[in-house]
Amino acid sequence: MHDFAVIGLGAIGSATAAELVRRGHAVVGFDRYAPPHTMGSAHSDTRMIREAWYRGSPYVPLVRDAYRSWAHLERTSGRSLVRTAGALMMGPSDGRVFAGSPLRGVAQPDTDDLFLSAEEVAERFPWLRPDPGTIAIYEPGAAILSLEACLEATLEAAEGADLRFDEPAIEWSASASGVRIRTERGEYAARRLAIAAGAWTPQLLPGLILPLEVERTVQYWFEPAGEHAGALAEGPAWVWELEREGTWYGFPPTARGLKAGMHFQAGRGTDVERIDREVGNAEAEALRRLFARYAPGVAGPLAHAAVCLYTNTPDENFILDRHPDHSRIAIFAGGSGHAFKFLPVLGGLMADLLTDEPPSRDLSPFSLGRFR
Ligand SMILES: Cc1cc2nc3c(=O)[nH]c(=O)nc-3n(C[C@H](O)[C@H](O)[C@H](O)COP(=O)(O)OP(=O)(O)OC[C@H]3O[C@@H](n4cnc5c(N)ncnc54)[C@H](O)[C@@H]3O)c2cc1C
Known part of the structure; x- marks a missing residue:
């Protein structure tokens, strides 16, 4: 036994x-x-690890433990697993990212986080075009895990x-x-x-x-393009709450390309056995429109798309x-x-x-x- x-x-x-x-x-x-x-x-290549999103919640000690554990695994495995690239969390001041949990406790004096206005984001990361009134937290220590x-x-x-x-x-x-x-x-x-x-x-x-709901979600990889392609690879990743379109995220490009997708696509809950594993052209077009509007010129041709599954609880x-x-x-x-x-x-x-x-x-x- x-x-x-x-x-x-x-x-x-x-x-x-x-x-x-x-x-x-x-x-x-x-x-x-x-x-x-x-x-x-x-x-699907990459995952984000970041702390600011969790400020004021019981996840903070877990994130800190996780950074230590990943560093340990990196040493013992001899593999490259974690790359610090920073992360930007953006949205309207009254949106979910800033007004609701879990970011409400974010004003922590012991962190390197920077609060940025839309203008400051565009100055620091000139490929991004947030709407006026958007606010951001830039977390320089956030990192990308090679999944x-x-x-x-x-x-x-x-x-x-x-x-x-x-x-x-x-x-x-x-x-x-x-x-x-x-x-x-x-x-x-x-x-x-x-x-x-x-x-x-x-x-x-x-x-x-x-009370579990399985959600179909799609990740897209575009060929990085334009004058900012090099800088884009340095970071940051972003999670961007948009008033109409939903919450959009993107990763610094890897060898597979510039990955982006939507966090929580309402209305797509489904049974794991009935997941549609195909990705339609119209879905990719929606992502293209986001790039055209909020990060013009950085996303070249679509290289790849993959369906991935969230398994959600009601309180996340x-x-x-x-x-x-x-x-x-x-x-x-x-x-x-x-x-x-x-x-x-x-x-x-x-x-x-x-x-x-x-x-x-x-x-x-x-x-x-x-x-x-
Ligand atoms: C698009 C996307 C983006 C994400 N981004 C992030 C991120 O940036 N940061 C982050 O922290 N998290 C992120 N996540 C979430 C994270 O990847 C998942 O929460 C995590 O992988 C869940 O792990 P799990 O072990 O529960 O499920 P899985 O990793 O799916 O493992 C479940 C395993 O169980 C196996 N299995 C199922 N049934 C049986 C059976 N009957 N017998 C034997 N084996 C079985 C399956 O084959 C599978 O290998 C993201 C998820 C997705 C889909």
Whole structure:
């Protein structure tokens, strides 16, 4: 019998497996595909890690832990994982980014953040054209994570675990003595089980009514163009709340191109099995119009587009808790479009739950009980 089983070896499951191995346990893990793959939430080149967005919330210590953990993984793996590029958060002063949570506590004296007006943004980053009245926080320490390298390094750190790719778990059962997992290829026994199946979580927890919504979201890569292409690569990334169009984000170009997309596309909630994986021309045109209006001349021809999945909770906080009926089972779900940056930290917290260690951080914001 293994000590622990992990279902789902994407972002959080791979980190859970790695942390359990680090603590000296025998681990078996399953994924329905071979990570890093393009069917879930953890693909597409880059992810942002930034702190200002979370000011005044319980996520701040987690972001700080995450920066330290990524630096450690970078050293131990010998891979390049994190690049400081800065991030701009922009929007109208009465919009969600600034007036609502989670930025409301942003005026922190111990940070390097700069508050910029629309004119100051355009002066500092001349490829950006914010509307008058837009305000911005520039966070110079924010960074870009190289997603596939991060995931590969995490899976390598789980060396010694029996990681079984292309082997979907079909069902599990729990008893007083342990858990059993039935997959498409066999049956496995373990003392305890982590479920971190991203958008597929409801299929593995049919007895729990979880308020999760799977959202289709598209990332686009354009060839960088124009006189600012070089400067663009230096940063910053941006998250830009636009009054009519929604929240637009963009990344400094990588070898794959200048990546951009929309954060939370209302009305696109869907079942994971029914996701439309094709990207239509009209969708890409909407992004082009944003570039034409707010960052003219920097986006050349469309190089690539990819569908990615958000799994959202109603309050956009994660679920990280024990199964309410089976204390041998820990669940991570509801990444809500922002979990990747925390990957090593969330893996550690999952391992704490599974090994009965006191969690290193307060888990109450992530409890399942908040939905009852
Ligand atoms: C477009 C986009 C942009 C994002 N940007 C950011 C960002 O800038 N910063 C940030 O921090 N976060 C960001 N995120 C969010 C982040 O990527 C996700 O929150 C995170 O990847 C969720 O991790 P997960 O482990 O829950 O899911 P996943 O990484 O999808 O992993 C779930 C795994 O479970 C496996 N699985 C499912 N069912 C089974 C089964 N029955 N048996 C075995 N395996 C199974 C799947 O194959 C998959 O590999 C973004 C997400 C998207 C889609």
